[in-house]
Amino acid sequence: MNDQKTILLIEDDQILLRMYTKKFENEGFNVLVATDGEEGLKILEAASPKPSIILADVMLPKMNGFEFLEKCKQNEATKNIPIILLTNLGGGEQDREKGKSLGAADYLIKSEITPTEIIGKVNKIIENG
Amino acid sequence: MEEDKIKTLEEIRQLKHLLEAEKQEFLSVMSHELRTPMTGVKGYLSMILEGDAGEVPEHIKDYVAQAYVANDRLIRLVERMLKIAEIQEDKFKFKIGKVHLAREANQVVKDCQVRANDKKVSLKYVSSREYLPAGEAGFVKSDPDRTREILLTLVNNAIKFTREGGKIWVSHREANHWIITDVRDTGIGIRREDQERLFELFSKGNLTLTGQERGTGIGLYLARRLAEAQNGRLWLDRSELGKGSTFSLALPKY
Numbered sequence: 532m533n534d535q536k537t538i539l540l541i542e543d544d545q546i547l548l549r550m551y552t553k554k555f556e557n558e559g560f561n562v563l564v565a566t567d568g569e570e571g572l573k574i575l576e577a578a579s580p581k582p583s584i585i586l587a588d589v590m591l592p593k594m595n596g597f598e599f600l601e602k603c604k605q606n607e608a609t610k611n612i613p614i615i616l617l618t619n620l621g622g623g624e625q626d627r628e629k630g631k632s633l634g635a636a637d638y639l640i641k642s643e644i645t646p647t648e649i650i651g652k653v654n655k656i657i658e659n660g
Numbered sequence: 661m662e663e664d665k666i667k668t669l670e671e672i673r674q675l676k677h678l679l680e681a682e683k684q685e686f687l688s689v690m691s692h693e694l695r696t697p698m699t700g701v702k703g704y705l706s707m708i709l710e711g712d713a714g715e716v717p718e719h720i721k722d723y724v725a726q727a728y729v730a731n732d733r734l735i736r737l738v739e740r741m742l743k744i745a746e747i748q749e750d751k752f753k754f755k756i757g758k759v760h761l762a763r764e765a766n767q768v769v770k771d772c773q774v775r776a777n778d779k780k781v782s783l784k785y786v787s788s789r790e791y792l793p794a795g796e797a798g799f800v801k802s803d804p805d806r807t808r809e810i811l812l813t814l815v816n817n818a819i820k821f822t823r824e825g826g827k828i829w830v831s832h833r834e835a836n837h838w839i840i841t842d843v844r845d846t847g848i849g850i851r852r853e854d855q856e857r858l859f860e861l862f863s864k865g866n867l868t869l870t871g872q873e874r875g876t877g878i879g880l881y882l883a884r885r886l887a888e889a890q891n892g893r894l895w896l897d898r899s900e901l902g903k904g905s906t907f908s909l910a911l912p913k914y
Contacts, residue, residue: 546700550707557712619695624753642695642735645706 536657537561537580541571541587541599542617547641551586554646568594572602575609582612583657584636586649589618589626597633604634613656615649617641683749694738701731740878744861747885754803754890758914761807761839762787762798765830768811772819780824783815786831798832799914800839806886807911810894813883814843814907821905822847838910842897849901858896859884887911 538555542548543566555562563582565571568591575581585603589596596616603609613636620626630638636656639649705728708716716724746752769785776783800807811830818828828845850858861881880894887894892911899905 544696544700547696547703550700550703554703554707554712619699624755641699642702642739646703647706647710 535559535561536584537563537578537582538653539563539565539571539575539578539582539585539587541565541568541585541591541596543567543588543591547588551646551649554650558650567592568596568599568602571599575603575612581609584653585612585614586653587614587616588641589616589630590620597629600630600633600635615639615652615656617649680749690742695735698731698735698738702728702735705731737878740882744878744882744885747882747889752889754806756801756803756890758799759802759804759807759911760798761800761802761841761911762832764804764808765811765832765841768808768815769830772812772815775816776819776828779819779822781819781822782827783819784827784829786829798839800911801914802890802892802911806890810883810886810909811841811843813879814909817879817907818843818845818847818905821845826904834913835910837913838893839913840908840910842906842908844904844906846904849903849905850896850899851901855896855899859894 536559538560540548540551540555540562541564542551548564548566552562552564563574563578565574568587570593571585571587571591572594575585587596587599591599594602596618600614600616603612603614614634615637616630616635617639618626619641627638637652639652644652705724707713708724709721709728743752766785766787769783773783815828815830822828822845826846828843828847831842831844833840833842859880861877884894887909890911892909894907894909897906897908
């Protein structure tokens with residue numbers, strides 16, 4: 532049985548997407564990637580098995596992270612997958628509360644956290660089921 | 661004529677609203693655009709230090725570590741500038757509540773202890789009977805995160821401007837409707853001619869200090885704005901060149 536964890540990364544900035552992909556692969560994750568919310572939904576729908584967790588940027592083209600989160604929570608097949616929102620927007624506490632109210636597992640400011648710290652949070656959420 | 665004046669005033673009002681909305685949009689976009697490349701630098705440097713790119717020779721590790729620290733400083737500078745812009749625009753959100761000031765001050769001292777120890781500076785929280793961290797007295801009306809931020813600025817400044825062997829104390833006192841927190845140090849002190857501009861934006865004070873000691877000139881400006889936005893006060897209580905300074909933060913009692 533394959534115990535490898537799968538993560539779906541949705542990030543439109545190529546440098547950051549490459550960085551997070553590399554880090555998660557180094558930590559033994561199977562990484563699915565998308566560069567906007569719409570693509571993220573398509574990949575999620577097609578994925579079998581579904582990823583253990585999703586990391587989604589908030590400021591995305593076509594469909595932003597909040598909209599993506601809402602869509603996932605409305606779908607029986609994906610509503611229980613934890614979703615961490617990542618942002619560098621200046622929205623502060625207001626956006627954090629919006630994310631939490633929509634069901635985000637966490638809301639992280641990218642510039643304040645290293646990839647290793649993100650891995651720590653991801654592993655903790657997966658462990659807590 | 662009167663009608664023309666009213667029309668002009670209305671146009672000015674509409675233009676002002678439009679400019680404010682565009683400024684807010686600009687702030688939001690800039691905060692994202694500035695932070696994103698810095699996030700990349702932070703992330704990749706941390707990955708190099710953690711060995712993701714393979715073993716790093718010792719002599720290179722220090723270069724990378726210094727680059728990481730410099731980038732983090734840049735990130736903090738951008739964060740502060742954006743915060744200042746939000747405060748100036750009255751867009752900054754405060755969560756005012758019942759805050760145990762002694763508990764916050766005690767925690768700030770604990771958080772800064774490692775830095776003080778590294779610099780061989782004594783940092784102590786001096787609690788009187790009334791303001792023991794677990795005590796019932798000492799509640800103020802403020803935003804706990806912002807209060808902690810102000811105290812961190814004052815204590816970190818005290819550490820920065822106090823040389824090895826020096827001392828710093830954090831204590832409280834009461835005055836009418838206020839509880840005042842004093843951060844006192846035996847540091848280098850502030851020249852009289854610099855004291856007036858201390859809380860101005862980008863005021864760097866004594867130019868004879870090294871770049872590291874001078875700072876960016878943002879911390880005290882931001883700290884005072886945060887204090888005043890919570891109906892508090894922040895001031896330089898006393899300072900003497902070569903002997904030290906005392907900064908005081910007054911917050912309204914709950």
